[in-house]
Amino acid sequence: MSPLIALVPVVLRRLGTALLQLLAVATLVFAMLFLLPGDPVMILLGQDSNPTPEAVAALREKLGLDRPIAVQYLDWLGGVLRGDFGRSLANDYPVAQYIAQTLPRTLELAVAAILVAVVIGLPVGIAAALRRGTLADSLLTSATTLGISVPVYILGALLILIFAQGLNWLPASGYTDLSRNALEHFRKLVLPAVTLGLGLAASIARMTRASMLEILGRDFVRTLRAKGMGETQIIWQHVLRSAAIPIVTIVGLQLGNLLGGTVLVEALFNWPGLATMLVKAVGDRDYPMVQGAILTIAAAFILINLAVELIYSLLDPRIRRRRQ
Amino acid sequence: MLKIEGLSIAFRTAEGLRPAVTDMSFEIAPGEILGLVGESGSGKTLMSLAVMGLLPPNAVVTAGRVLDQGTDLLGLPPEALRRRRGAEISMIFQDPIASLDPLYRCGDQVIEAILLHEPIGRRAARARALELFERVRLPDPARAMRAYPHELSGGQCQRVMIAMAIVCRPRIIIADEPTTALDVTVQRQVLDLLRELNREVGAAILLITHDLGVIAQTADRVAVMYQGRMVEEARTADLFARPQQPYTRGLIGAMPQGRQAPGQGLTTVAAAAAGTTRAIALRTPPDPSAPPLLEIRDLDKSYRVPGGLVPGARTVRAVDGVSLSIWPRETLGLVGESGCGKTTLSRLIMRLSEPDSGQMLFAGRDITHLSPKAMVPLRREISMVFQNPYGSLNPRQTVEELVGAPLIIHGEGDAASRQARVARLVEHVGLPRAALSRYPHEFSGGQRQRIVIARALALNPRLVICDEAVSALDLSVQAQVLNLLADLQAEHDLAYLFISHDLSVVEHVSDRIAVMQKGRIVETGPAEAIFAAPRDPYTRALLSAVPRIPGQSARSEETAR
Numbered sequence: 001m002s003p004l005i006a007l008v009p010v011v012l013r014r015l016g017t018a019l020l021q022l023l024a025v026a027t028l029v030f031a032m033l034f035l036l037p038g039d040p041v042m043i044l045l046g047q048d049s050n051p052t053p054e055a056v057a058a059l060r061e062k063l064g065l066d067r068p069i070a071v072q073y074l075d076w077l078g079g080v081l082r083g084d085f086g087r088s089l090a091n092d093y094p095v096a097q098y099i100a101q102t103l104p105r106t107l108e109l110a111v112a113a114i115l116v117a118v119v120i121g122l123p124v125g126i127a128a129a130l131r132r133g134t135l136a137d138s139l140l141t142s143a144t145t146l147g148i149s150v151p152v153y154i155l156g157a158l159l160i161l162i163f164a165q166g167l168n169w170l171p172a173s174g175y176t177d178l179s180r181n182a183l184e185h186f187r188k189l190v191l192p193a194v195t196l197g198l199g200l201a202a203s204i205a206r207m208t209r210a211s212m213l214e215i216l217g218r219d220f221v222r223t224l225r226a227k228g229m230g231e232t233q234i235i236w237q238h239v240l241r242s243a244a245i246p247i248v249t250i251v252g253l254q255l256g257n258l259l260g261g262t263v264l265v266e267a268l269f270n271w272p273g274l275a276t277m278l279v280k281a282v283g284d285r286d287y288p289m290v291q292g293a294i295l296t297i298a299a300a301f302i303l304i305n306l307a308v309e310l311i312y313s314l315l316d317p318r319i320r321r322r323r324q
Numbered sequence: 325m326l327k328i329e330g331l332s333i334a335f336r337t338a339e340g341l342r343p344a345v346t347d348m349s350f351e352i353a354p355g356e357i358l359g360l361v362g363e364s365g366s367g368k369t370l371m372s373l374a375v376m377g378l379l380p381p382n383a384v385v386t387a388g389r390v391l392d393q394g395t396d397l398l399g400l401p402p403e404a405l406r407r408r409r410g411a412e413i414s415m416i417f418q419d420p421i422a423s424l425d426p427l428y429r430c431g432d433q434v435i436e437a438i439l440l441h442e443p444i445g446r447r448a449a450r451a452r453a454l455e456l457f458e459r460v461r462l463p464d465p466a467r468a469m470r471a472y473p474h475e476l477s478g479g480q481c482q483r484v485m486i487a488m489a490i491v492c493r494p495r496i497i498i499a500d501e502p503t504t505a506l507d508v509t510v511q512r513q514v515l516d517l518l519r520e521l522n523r524e525v526g527a528a529i530l531l532i533t534h535d536l537g538v539i540a541q542t543a544d545r546v547a548v549m550y551q552g553r554m555v556e557e558a559r560t561a562d563l564f565a566r567p568q569q570p571y572t573r574g575l576i577g578a579m580p581q582g583r584q585a586p587g588q589g590l591t592t593v594a595a596a597a598a599g600t601t602r603a604i605a606l607r608t609p610p611d612p613s614a615p616p617l618l619e620i621r622d623l624d625k626s627y628r629v630p631g632g633l634v635p636g637a638r639t640v641r642a643v644d645g646v647s648l649s650i651w652p653r654e655t656l657g658l659v660g661e662s663g664c665g666k667t668t669l670s671r672l673i674m675r676l677s678e679p680d681s682g683q684m685l686f687a688g689r690d691i692t693h694l695s696p697k698a699m700v701p702l703r704r705e706i707s708m709v710f711q712n713p714y715g716s717l718n719p720r721q722t723v724e725e726l727v728g729a730p731l732i733i734h735g736e737g738d739a740a741s742r743q744a745r746v747a748r749l750v751e752h753v754g755l756p757r758a759a760l761s762r763y764p765h766e767f768s769g770g771q772r773q774r775i776v777i778a779r780a781l782a783l784n785p786r787l788v789i790c791d792e793a794v795s796a797l798d799l800s801v802q803a804q805v806l807n808l809l810a811d812l813q814a815e816h817d818l819a820y821l822f823i824s825h826d827l828s829v830v831e832h833v834s835d836r837i838a839v840m841q842k843g844r845i846v847e848t849g850p851a852e853a854i855f856a857a858p859r860d861p862y863t864r865a866l867l868s869a870v871p872r873i874p875g876q877s878a879r880s881e882e883t884a885r
Binding site: 218219220222223224225226227228229230238241242315316317318 | 376378406407408409410411414415417419422423424425426427428436437440441472474485488
């Protein structure tokens with residue numbers, strides 16, 4: 001059976017779990033409105049303005065908050081299923097349209113950061129593992145410690161200081177639409193992507209080093225040497241493939257941090273993404289916007305985890321068979 | 325022709341070179357099998373890695389030559405050596421499943437070995453691999469080609485390894501403990517296959533093992549290594565009939581052969597060197613008319629193996645209607661191959677897992693469904709010695725804390741009396757008093773097993789379950805531990821449930837033997853009767869697979885060639 005066909009049942013089962021997780025998140029996000037202190041209507045009308053009971057009742061009715069909770073819940077779920085997250089309280093604009101506009105920008109930033117992380121982290125980890133115990137290894141390993149421990153906002157400020165203000169190679173912040181000016185778009189992507197990705201690069205480098213060293217000590221590597229295979233082929237064809245399994249795990253786990261990091265990075269670089277929208281909505285007490293943004297981020301996280309699990313199954317026949 | 329001349333290997337350490345192999349010389353002719361025997365740390369594996377040019381980075385050859393048809397392999401550049409590996413010299417390793425890449429199909433791994441050395445197409449290589457899989461008698465060779473290593477058994481993986489080793493018709497094959505990880509019946513098949521292929525291929529085989537039985541069954545000549553030096557070399561039959569050196573005599577004497585004679589222990593290397601034998605304490609024989617200490621009736625335990633998407637999990641009957649009795653002062657040997665349910669049974673007796681049905685009586689009392697709290701006083705009566713003395717001792721506790729732990733758990737005496745009892749126990753198992761304040765890593769495997777035994781005896785149990793208690797130990801250490809267990813049994817009137825896959829050890833220590841297969845007890849009886857006239861076909865198969873050494877009391881029909 002081809003590995004891809006063998007995966008079909010695995011995918012179906014995992015998709016089912018993912019849907020249940022999404023339902024749980026949607027429920028929690030809905031409940032947030034009632035669990036948080038304060039009456040949203042009063043907050044919206046402004047507590048100091050002493051609104052008339054008629055105004056309160058009117059807004060309550062407009063928001064549908066006067067209906068029974070069960071009805072509101074089903075209405076909310078139904079809306080989510082149709083991709084309708086309600087309208088922004090601030091300007092009555094559909095939340096879904098805001099998300100459609102900002103989500104791609106955040107995804108682009110995240111994907112670029114992952115690329116940066118893999119392109120830097122993998123080679124550094126491999127190089128350190130192959131030079132284990134040498135000066136080069138210690139230097140690379142120390143650099144990764146630094147990379148993990150420097151907070152995003154300090155790293156970002158430092159990069160702006162050096163590459164934007166000092167060397168003047170790249171713009172310090174902002175966003176240009178791809179359709180308007182592609183070059184400028186990517187020039188503005190570089191610094192936020194590097195800022196966001198460097199920590200993950202350091203994690204990947206450490207995991208790659210540790211994982212490679214572990215695999216290099218396995219019995220089957222000795223067998224490969226004994227059958228006359230050269231070191232280069234052993235590493236690229238066999239060791240890296242086995243070592244990739246824990247690396248994928250770490251990438252998957254760290255992606256949660258990465259999504260959290262976008263809040264800081266988007267703010268630092270004025271990147272008008274989903275996280276920026278979320279922060280603004282929280283400030284405005286714009287509950288439908290907050291709900292929509294959180295649900296979207298949670299869905300992204302669940303989908304990423306699903307993808308990581310499927311990659312496992314592709315990489316490791318033992319997991320594949322066990323799942324059948 | 326492989327010729328080793330004055331080979332010396334040392335480890336680079338901070339204090340300079342530490343010799344590991346000193347002045348080894350031997351040769352192997354085409355078609356010949358030379359057995360290299362020695363205990364762990366004797367340098368035999370290092371020797372083989374030097375021949376392959378695969379020494380670890382911290383080991384260096386300090387003297388000598390490795391001649392393959394007159395060429396000194398040690399002088400070859402790495403690339404030339406790499407081209408010879410797999411093509412002219414190949415190797416078979418101890419743990420066959422771990423020695424294959426888990427992420428590649430078995431067939432592809434053999435094809436890879438062919439393509440590394442021969443300019444043929446992938447299709448031709450595949451055909452050749454398949455043909456070899458037939459030749460090493462893999463059941464369903466086509467399926468084995470497609471299978472990943474974890475989908476095959478250990479014996480089948482070793483056949484894949486053998487196929488890979490002979491695929492380029494090498495002149496030299498090094499087999500390093502090729503059957504140590506395998507069950508005895510599988511071991512027999514693999515060794516037979518190795519011999520048969522050797523006759524066909526005509527390679528010189530260096531067979532490295534710690535197991536004298538394997539040597540006796542397979543090798544033409546034997547070289548004995550001890551502490552990095554060769555102590556003796558002889559034709560196999562001569563070595564067993566007339567061992568010249570004290571070490572060799574000690575090693576052969578340490579092999580359990582037949583039943584333990586009253587008061588006579590196994591010879592240890594030290595005793596052989598001193599020309600003495602080891603006496604063990606005489607015990608009062610068990611009394612079969614007395615009520616049994618432990619009685620098991622129709623015990624069942626099944627595990628559900630998750631079936632994945634398929635509804636309805638598969639059920640594995642790990643223990644299937646087992647009935648057994650153990651009398652006071654008796655040793656009951658429980659034998660069977662891996663996965664037969666031995667360990668599940670011991671866990672049930674310890675009440676570490678719950679039986680599905682059946683009954684267990686300890687000293688006449690039904691313990692089958694006692695609550696954990698009601699079990700506490702009984703835990704003093706039954707203790708356990710595990711297989712791996714490295715894993716069963718907390719590395720952060722001193723010997724005093726380790727051995728004293730059961731006393732504290734059961735609130736035994738005060739601090740002073742506990743200390744005195746621990747000191748007595750440690751002395752009793754033959755460890756120096758100074759051992760008390762040391763940590764497990766400061767001891768050898770045999771010494772650690774003594775610590776485990778001291779801990780098991782701390783509360784004066786009546787039944788000790790030894791689950792593969794000597795399987796991880798070297799032959800001479802195993803002999804010491806078996807002698808110790810015999811002494812302790814006599815002194816403390818212990819009953820042992822001795823679980824092992826090693827039939828010669830079980831035969832040596834047991835009064836009665838139970839043979840287990842697929843969760844069932846297929847045969848029970850006095851040790852002599854089982855070994856002299858096994859009734860069950862499985863028992864017969866098991867016994868005939870045990871390697872016997874010549875000139876010894878070979879009670880089964882099998883004698884060494």
